[in-house]
Amino acid sequence: MECERSMRKNGVPQILRKWAIRATIVMVLAATFLAFKQGRSFFSTADWRGQARMRKQDYKGAAETFVDPMRQAEAFYRAGDFERAASVLGGLPGEKADYNRGNSLVMLGKYDDAVKAYDLALVTRPDWEAAKTNREIAAGRAERLRKEGGVMTGGKLGADEIIFTKNKNNKSDGDTVEPQEMSDEETRGLWLRQVQTTPRDFLKSKFAYQNAMADEGASDE
Secondary structure, eight states: OHHHHHHHHTTHHHHHHHHHHHHHHHHHHHHHHHHHHHHHHHHHHHHHHHHHHHHTTOHHHHHHHOOSHHHHHHHHHHTTOHHHHHHHHHTSOSHHHHHHHHHHHHHTTOHHHHHHHHHHHHHHOTTOHHHHHHHHHHHHHHHHHHHHTTOHHHHEEOGGGOOOOBOTTSOBSSOOOOSSOEEHHHHHHHHHHHSOOSSTTTTOOOOOOOOHHHHHHHHHO
16 A cells, blocks of 8 residues: 555556556557558559550550559550540649540540640740640640531641651651651551650650641742
8 A cells, every 4th residue: 555655646646647648649650651652662663563554555455554644644645545644634733644534535636635735835835846735736736627618638638737746956756757648547557656655755755747838839939
């Protein structure tokens, strides 16, 4: 009894309670840290496996594996699933997401929506030449659809609307484009094969087209 009274008098139970509270806090923090670390490990592993599938050109499998939404959108795009690529990109912020969404919408033939997406990208980055060029093509296609009532000359693209990419030396990166008409499907296939696949250059495909008016002017001379 005397010993118990002495412990209470000296505040020993209070000290024990304090240490118990501190121990509980430490345990909670440790558990939280462990869960966070495991979560990060899962995400990084999933994205690593997704990138491995991209290298094998298993784009559909990569899209189903990626956790990073930008990489997932790229995989959908490469797989030809432009609808899902546009959907994923529509939920992401930033001019890159807007620009890449515009590219996906062009592939779907949704030119007016593509113009709006490029406009959003240009608000943040007004000097982005690739976005300006892509917007011009999308706007031209939309206007042509309105004028021709959706016929689009049998689904053919004129020589002034051939889409291709160029490297720094102004040479084509792979496919050679001849000045002849191509169907929408053929053009989309050409563009798709030329889209950059590295995460750093995600969807930096670049539109370009020949000037039909200049060609007509040259032929009239």
